[in-house]
Amino acid sequence: MVSVNIALAQLRVSDSKTSNFKRAREMVLEASHRGAQIVVLPESFYTPMGSSDCAAYAELIDGKQLGEAAQALSDMAKAAKVFLVGGSIYEKSAQGPAIFNTCTVWNPEGELILKHRKVHPYAQYHDGHLTGEVDAITAGRDISEFATPWGKFGVAVCNDVRYAEMAMVSARNGCVGMIYAAAHPAGRWAAHWEILLRARALDNLVFVAGCNPAKDTNAGFVPCGQSMVVSPVAETVAAAGDGEELVIAEMDLDLIQAARNEFPLYRQRRFDVYRDVTAAN
Numbered sequence: 001m002v003s004v005n006i007a008l009a010q011l012r013v014s015d016s017k018t019s020n021f022k023r024a025r026e027m028v029l030e031a032s033h034r035g036a037q038i039v040v041l042p043e044s045f046y047t048p049m050g051s052s053d054c055a056a057y058a059e060l061i062d063g064k065q066l067g068e069a070a071q072a073l074s075d076m077a078k079a080a081k082v083f084l085v086g087g088s089i090y091e092k093s094a095q096g097p098a099i100f101n102t103c104t105v106w107n108p109e110g111e112l113i114l115k116h117r118k119v120h121p122y123a124q125y126h127d128g129h130l131t132g133e134v135d136a137i138t139a140g141r142d143i144s145e146f147a148t149p150w151g152k153f154g155v156a157v158c159n160d161v162r163y164a165e166m167a168m169v170s171a172r173n174g175c176v177g178m179i180y181a182a183a184h185p186a187g188r189w190a191a192h193w194e195i196l197l198r199a200r201a202l203d204n205l206v207f208v209a210g211c212n213p214a215k216d217t218n219a220g221f222v223p224c225g226q227s228m229v230v231s232p233v234a235e236t237v238a239a240a241g242d243g244e245e246l247v248i249a250e251m252d253l254d255l256i257q258a259a260r261n262e263f264p265l266y267r268q269r270r271f272d273v274y275r276d277v278t279a280a281n
């Protein structure tokens with residue numbers, strides 16, 4: 001059996017950058033102590049999601065000279081000796097005023113191995129135009145994956161989970177799982193979170209892990225908690241409640257082939273019939 005232990009650090013994100021770094025580090029170290037080999041932090045783990053001034057938090061991420069948040073993540077990964085999917089940090093562009101919502105991935109030596117810029121900043125459509133996170137954040141352009149000794153994983157940020165195509169591309173590239181660093185909101189659409197994670201698993205018969213911050217009803221943006229790992233057949237492997245919690249799950253990668261024998265999507269898929277979805281309106 002090939003298996004890998006993943007931890008989701010559902011931390012309570014406060015207004016204090018310093019205490020967010022400290023708490024994230026404590027949870028990452030605890031996860032490692034409890035056997036995790038991959039640890040995931042939530043989107044915007046060091047500042048409450050929706051902070052009006054992303055620019056004030058933004059830093060360059062070039063892998064050479066690390067900013068404060070990137071350095072903290074590198075140190076955590078190295079100290080814990082884990083692959084760290086570092087939630088997200090606001091990234092300045094070296095070329096201009098753009099700011100990206102970027103998930104960084106660090107290897108157990110503390111080296112930057114991946115940068116995923118959120119491809120679908122959150123938006124609503126009103127009066128003929130998109131508003132919301134899109135007002136402040138520039139969309140990334142890439143599908144992102146990283147290799148581990150246990151297999152490749154696709155990485156995306158929160159709202160990217162609504163776009164089935166991204167996970168499908170990574171699964172078809174051979175990824176064994178999708179990892180979402182997220183801050184899914186509590187409230188009317190909270191139930192979508194679990195449905196979306198299970199859907200991405202079933203679409204592709206891969207593991208799916210999604211990490212949110214803990215629910216905090218005093219925050220301006222209230223996340224829903226409910227971080228979760230689901231199996232390739234969309235069963236719950238481990239799930240958090242609302243509060244601060246470390247979720248640890250063993251992913252038995254043999255379940256992927258078993259799922260694909262039960263549901264032979266990779267043999268019956270008919271790209272000759274639905275060759276090009278971009279051709280439809």
Ligand SMILES: NC(=O)CCC(=O)C(=O)O
Nearest residue numbers: 122158159183184185189
């Ligand atoms: N952090 C986000 O991208 C929020 C996404 C969201 O509100 C939704 O998908 O619903």
